[in-house]
Amino acid sequence: DTAVSQTPKYLVTQMGNDKSIKCEQNLGHDTMYWYKQDSKKFLKIMFSYNNKELIINETVPNRFSPKSPDKAHLNLHINSLELGDSAVYFCASSQELRGAENTEAFFGQGTRLTVV
Amino acid sequence: AQSVSQHNHHVILSEAASLELGCNYSYGGTVNLFWYVQYPGQHLQLLLKYFSGDPLVKGIKGFEAEFIKSKFSFNLRKPSVQWSDTAEYFCAVIPRGGYQKVTFGTGTKLQVIP
Numbered sequence: 001d002t003a004v005s006q007t008p009k010y011l012v013t014q015m016g017n018d019k020s021i022k023c024e025q026n027l028g029h030d031t032m033y034w035y036k037q038d039s040k041k042f043l044k045i046m047f048s049y050n051n052k053e054l055i056i057n058e059t060v061p062n063r064f065s066p067k068s069p070d071k072a073h074l075n076l077h078i079n080s081l082e083l084g085d086s087a088v089y090f091c092a093s094s095q096e097l098r099g100a101e102n103t104e105a106f107f108g109q110g111t112r113l114t115v116v
Numbered sequence: 117a118q119s120v121s122q123h124n125h126h127v128i129l130s131e132a133a134s135l136e137l138g139c140n141y142s143y144g145g146t147v148n149l150f151w152y153v154q155y156p157g158q159h160l161q162l163l164l165k166y167f168s169g170d171p172l173v174k175g176i177k178g179f180e181a182e183f184i185k186s187k188f189s190f191n192l193r194k195p196s197v198q199w200s201d202t203a204e205y206f207c208a209v210i211p212r213g214g215y216q217k218v219t220f221g222t223g224t225k226l227q228v229i230p
Contacts, residue, residue, distance in 0.1 A: 103210055
């Protein structure tokens with residue numbers, strides 16, 4: 001069983017559309033994240049949620065809206081897609097909200113979003 | 117805020133050469149340290165991690181890393197690289213105590229020539 005799974009793996013869409021990426025973890029973790037990897041391979045956190053509550057929002061445009069229906073799911077909805085949104089989006093989860101010894105993040109396989 | 121520096125942006129090696137990729141972090145407290153690998157078109161895979169104890173950690177595929185606390189460094193090494201090691205390598209940290217988030221370095225692209 002995949003610990004952190006994202007769907008879809010690939011997403012090609014036109015500018016102006018609205019799209020969602022889904023993420024589910026079966027690890028029983030309380031904390032989930034979205035990371036963005038840009039064309040230069042730079043990875044940066046976008047959001048973190050703990051028990052369905054938003055904890056970190058790293059100055060992401062408000063066209064991006066995460067939704068956490070329960071602590072095992074963190075979906076990313078993007079409105080009015082722009083060319084610059086093309087990237088690989090990674091979902092992740094971890095056991096702890098606050099860093100502790102043995103804390104690590106488990107990553108999904110990524111969703112490659114291409115906006116044309 | 118913590119930051120991670122990887123000074124080697126692109127490394128080209130011949131097969132069987134030894135590899136060392138540098139990683140330095142900036143953070144006043146204790147951190148958990150990681151190296152991830154991303155093969156072309158693939159997702160992130162954990163190579164190795166360090167939480168505490170022996171500062172020399174061994175990971176998968178023959179990789180190892182050494183934590184030197186006084187230098188805030190966590191360099192990745194492999195004695196003999198293979199063509200299949202061609203990938204992007206990311207150093208990352210998670211600080212202890214604060215809201216947990218992974219901070220990544222900018223990555224090092226390793227190209228191994230047969």
